[in-house]
Amino acid sequence: MQVQVLSPVLIAASLRAMQPWTADSWRSRPARQQPAWPDDRQLNAVLGEIGALPPLVTSGEITELKSQLAAAASGERFLLHGGDCAESFAGCRSSPITNQLKILLQMSLVLTHASRKRVIRIGRFAGQYAKPRSVELETQGRVSLPVYRGDNINRPEFSLAARTPNPQLLLRGYERSALTLNFIRALVDGGFADLHHPEQWNLDWVVHSPLAAEYKRIVDAIGQGLQFMETLAGVRVHQMQRVDFFTSHECLVLDLEQAQTRQVPRRSGWWNLSTHFPWLGARTGALEDAHVEYLRGIENPIGIKVNADRTAAELIALCARLNPSREAGRIVLIHRMGAHQIAAALPPLVEAIAHAKIPVLWVCDPMHGNTELVLVKTATLAAVAVKTRKFAHILAELEQAFEIHAAAGTVLGGVHFELTGENVTECMGGARGLVESDLARAYHSSLDPRLNYEQALEMALLVARRV
Ligand code: PEP
Ligand code: CO
Numbered sequence: 001m002q003v004q005v006l007s008p009v010l011i012a013a014s015l016r017a018m019q020p021w022t023a024d025s026w027r028s029r030p031a032r033q034q035p036a037w038p039d040d041r042q043l044n045a046v047l048g049e050i051g052a053l054p055p056l057v058t059s060g061e062i063t064e065l066k067s068q069l070a071a072a073a074s075g076e077r078f079l080l081h082g083g084d085c086a087e088s089f090a091g092c093r094s095s096p097i098t099n100q101l102k103i104l105l106q107m108s109l110v111l112t113h114a115s116r117k118r119v120i121r122i123g124r125f126a127g128q129y130a131k132p133r134s135v136e137l138e139t140q141g142r143v144s145l146p147v148y149r150g151d152n153i154n155r156p157e158f159s160l161a162a163r164t165p166n167p168q169l170l171l172r173g174y175e176r177s178a179l180t181l182n183f184i185r186a187l188v189d190g191g192f193a194d195l196h197h198p199e200q201w202n203l204d205w206v207v208h209s210p211l212a213a214e215y216k217r218i219v220d221a222i223g224q225g226l227q228f229m230e231t232l233a234g235v236r237v238h239q240m241q242r243v244d245f246f247t248s249h250e251c252l253v254l255d256l257e258q259a260q261t262r263q264v265p266r267r268s269g270w271w272n273l274s275t276h277f278p279w280l281g282a283r284t285g286a287l288e289d290a291h292v293e294y295l296r297g298i299e300n301p302i303g304i305k306v307n308a309d310r311t312a313a314e315l316i317a318l319c320a321r322l323n324p325s326r327e328a329g330r331i332v333l334i335h336r337m338g339a340h341q342i343a344a345a346l347p348p349l350v351e352a353i354a355h356a357k358i359p360v361l362w363v364c365d366p367m368h369g370n371t372e373l374v375l376v377k378t379a380t381l382a383a384v385a386v387k388t389r390k391f392a393h394i395l396a397e398l399e400q401a402f403e404i405h406a407a408a409g410t411v412l413g414g415v416h417f418e419l420t421g422e423n424v425t426e427c428m429g430g431a432r433g434l435v436e437s438d439l440a441r442a443y444h445s446s447l448d449p450r451l452n453y454e455q456a457l458e459m460a461l462l463v464a465r466r467v
Contacts, residue, residue, distance in 0.1 A: 013317035017324040021297035023261045026254055031290035033132045033252060033283060035153045035165035046167040047259040050174050055273030056181055059264045065246050065276045066301045068120045070329030072413040073361035078117045078467060079414025080108050083124030085448035086131050089151045092176040097183055099421025102201040103453050105193060107460035113218045114464030126181040127249040127275050129173040131447055132283040156446055170256055184245055209454050210431045214461060251278035254294055269299040279303030287317055296322050301330055308337040308345035312352030319358045332361045334416050338369025339396040350408045365416035366397035376439045386439050388449045391429030402466045415463055418448055419456040430455035
């Protein structure tokens with residue numbers, strides 16, 4: 001008989017998981033990355049207003065996502081999780097939203113075709129308006145101001161007025177989340193995502209892409225497959241006609257998350273009804289801190305970003321705290337280690353979780369461990385440091401992830417990308433071989449560099465060969 005020795009951390013984590021929880025019990029814990037709101041009265045008035053507005057998603061949808069994630073963990077489905085690093089208020093317009101859906105639909109089509117699995121689509125949208133930052137202040141010349149934390153909190157312009165956190169922006173963000181989600185739901189209901197018409201998802205600027213032929217081959221093959229099944233069954237394949245999108249954002253600004261945490265009739269527990277899938281960022285994931293305390297009490301499935309510094313003991317304790325009943329579909333571990341670190345850092349974690357028989361869905365985020373700074377010459381020939389990522393590093397991390405999971409006998413059940421349907425030049429490499437001098441041409445992200453449409457589709461074509 002094997003006797004398992006429990007570590008003191010794990011015992012403490014499990015005991016705390018049994019303590020009473022309230023939507024505001026996080027307040028007694030250290031909360032990192034929170035804005036310094038200048039006026040509590042104004043903040044509380046806004047939070048009260050948000051709490052009284054109707055929710056954005058329903059508990060039924062959240063439950064459905066959880067069961068789909070459980071299926072992905074056992075290899076029956078595959079998760080495609082992607083979108084902007086941060087949404088902007090200015091980006092809440094029809095064309096960027098439809099372009100984002102188009103690229104996610106095209107990628108999922110490619111992945112479905114290759115894997116013969118149903119793909120779950122989760123967007124980083126309808127609420128991804130706040131960002132963790134590595135410093136509190138930004139200094140220009142002799143002036144230091146609070147750093148820009150995303151459109152929910154303050155504005156990017158370098159002035160005291162713009163950078164002072166403004167709670168009214170939370171309300172604007174909630175409204176824009178609702179507008180975004182309303183548009184997405186209407187598009188999906190109106191047949192935009194109909195598999196019989198994938199030509200609706202083509203993006204204008206990509207007609208001459210070197211990838212167009214390979215993509216068209218896949219679309220044609222799927223069209224023929226659908227036709228074949230329909231001929232056989234004598235009906236249109238209704239389940240395949242409609243595809244769904246779920247929403248996600250980083251669970252970061254806890255005042256806001258609390259305001260949107262509710263109970264619902266006929267179901268037990270508390271639900272964060274601002275999104276289907278909140279995730280715990282790499283900078284706020286300490287076991288005893290406020291974000292973990294908040295997340296342990298809600299019913300939603302939870303993503304956990306896992307960087308190369310995480311130890312197996314910490315990860316096991318986090319799972320015990322956040323999922324004491326070991327419910328399938330509850331925990332998604334999103335590793336983001338970097339192409340140069342994953343080979344050493346991931347195998348011990350995968351083995352420890354598998355050995356402890358903890359049910360999780362493993363997902364690879366090959367973006368956040370591969371960010372680097374390069375010097376780029378601007379029009380005035382001054383050199384500025386620009387954040388970028390290399391296509392080759394992103395792909396190398398993904399390929400290693402597939403190999404590590406295969407070797408451990410675990411399932412890599414999904415991928416996580418920062419991408420956009422726009423023709424930006426933020427990441428280097430890919431089919432068109434973007435280089436440093438291209439970065440200045442169309443660099444629009446105010447935060448992390450995203451794969452453009454073509455790079456994202458190429459990534460899907462390459463991942464498809466491995467799934
Ligand atoms: C992100 O997903 O945009 C992010 C900040 O990730 P991480 O917490 O993994 O750094
Ligand atoms: Co990011």
